[in-house]
Amino acid sequence: MNAIKGRGSVSNQTSTRFALPSSQSDGDWLDERERIDGAPPRLSTQVTELHPRTILSFNRSPDISFDRSINAYNGCEHGCIYCFARPSHAWHDLSPGLDFETRLFAKPDAPRLLRETLARRSYHPAPIAMGTNTDPYQPIEGRYRITRQILELCLEVRHPVTLVTKSDRILADLDLIEALARDNLVSVGLSITSLDPRLSRLLEPRAASPSKRLDALEKLCTAGVPAHAMIAPVIPALTDGELEAIIAACAARGARHAQWIMIRLPHEVAPLFREWLETHFPERAGKVMGVIREMRGGKDNDPRFNERFRPQSAWADVLRARFRVAMKRHAMEPPSIRLDTTKFRKPAPDGQLSLL
Structure with missing residues (x-):
């Protein structure tokens, strides 16, 4: 299998969990698809x-810290192979x-829909998580600015x-983000997988370089924003050796909090990741x-609640111990x-703040 420059996945494997395979076996459907789509799309x-x-x-979900989230985009051009x-x-x-990183979806109505939700009498505030499924700052955010509009609304109504x-x-x-931080309304996690720019480019081909992420972490911390490093995912026998170096680099940039998450390979991610390994690192x-x-x-993969984030093995135990020692050495703690x-302050659906 050959790598595709600037992309994470090396193939466009079809999912077998839904209706597409059976639809593709239907010749009439294929003819209609060719008529509508024309030639196969470029990358x-x-x-x-x-x-x-x-x-x-x-x-x-009993094992995650938030109960509500927004995904302004579906798919992610960063192309992280492990996503x-x-x-x-x-x-x-x-x-x-490849479709996941090349055929994206944007939701320009998101700010209006969120305003309508927040205005409901039954709504009760709790932190809204962004970046839980796809990155809110992937490249197309520069054009759509959906994430920014959502943050503007959160600042207007003082929503965390x-x-x-x-x-x-x-x-x-x-x-x-600075304005939200002054009222304790925001928290930021910067994901740093590797400090090696070559490895990072293979794993996350269109994400920011490690140095740019560290610079962003430093600027956020300097601005008084509660920002922490997310060493995620840790990939055994590939990135785990950088654990201490990543913690040290983040501490040097002013970060006081960090966490790590082991790689997860649900559903189609596992075969895609194996394919990527065989292409780029066949020897390991x-x-x-x-x-x-x-x-x-x-x-x-282990999809069970309370187990999916808790890898169990002697290897995992050693990694936990290494993380604790490195964090103590640099006076860092897990984020809280x-x-x-x-x-x-509940808004009115028409864009005005409620007087009540």
């Missing part, structure tokens, strides 16, 4: 606008492979929000997958996010 980024009825998603969100593209009858990104584009919104592909399966009960919900 340039295509963006389709979605107009959903709601934008705020709620969850009851656990890739399987979501199968809902669109698109591949979690958390941001996770691997892009220094977040600095374009530093004015809003077996070892990487062997350690991952050892930590996941002999499987590529407690944002203020008491300042929230």
Whole structure:
């Protein structure tokens, strides 16, 4: 399998979990697709606008720290090969492979829909998580500015929000983020997977370089924004050796908090990741997958609540110990996010703040 310059996945594997494979076996459907789509699309980024009825998603997962989130975009041009969100593209009858990073969806109605939700009498505030499925600061944010509009609304109504990104584009919104931070309404996580620019480019081909992410982390910390480093994902036998160096680099930039997350390979991510390993690191592909399966009960992935974020093996125990020692050495702690919900002022759907 050959690598494709500037992309993470090396193929466009079709999902087998939904209706697309059976539809593709129908000759009439294929003829219609060719008539509508024409020639196969080039590997340039295509963006389709979605107009959903709601934008705020709620969850009851017992092992994550938030109960609501917004994804302003579907798919992600960063192309991180390990991204656990890739399987979501199968809902669109698109591949979690190259389609996920080249055929994107934007939701320009998101700020209006959020305002309508926040204005409901039944709504009660709690931090809104952004960056939970795809990056809110991927390249197309520069054109659509949906994330910025959402932050403007959060600042207007004093609603808490958390941001996770691997892009220094977040600095374009530093004015809003600083203002939110002054009222304890925002927390930022900067994802740093590797300090090696070559490895980072292979893993995350269109994400910001490690140096740019460290610069962004430093500028956020200097501005008084509660920002922490996310060493995520840790990939055994590939990036785990950088754990201490990443913690040291983040501490040198002023970060006082960090966390790590082991790689997860749900659904179609596992075969895509194995394919990527065989293409770029064939000599260690077996070892990487062997350690991952050892930590996941002999499987590529363990989807169980409270287990998916807790790898179990001697290797995982050593990594936890290394993390604790490195954090203590640099006077760092895991992040503890407690944002203020008491300042929230319910808006009116027409754009005005409520007097009540």
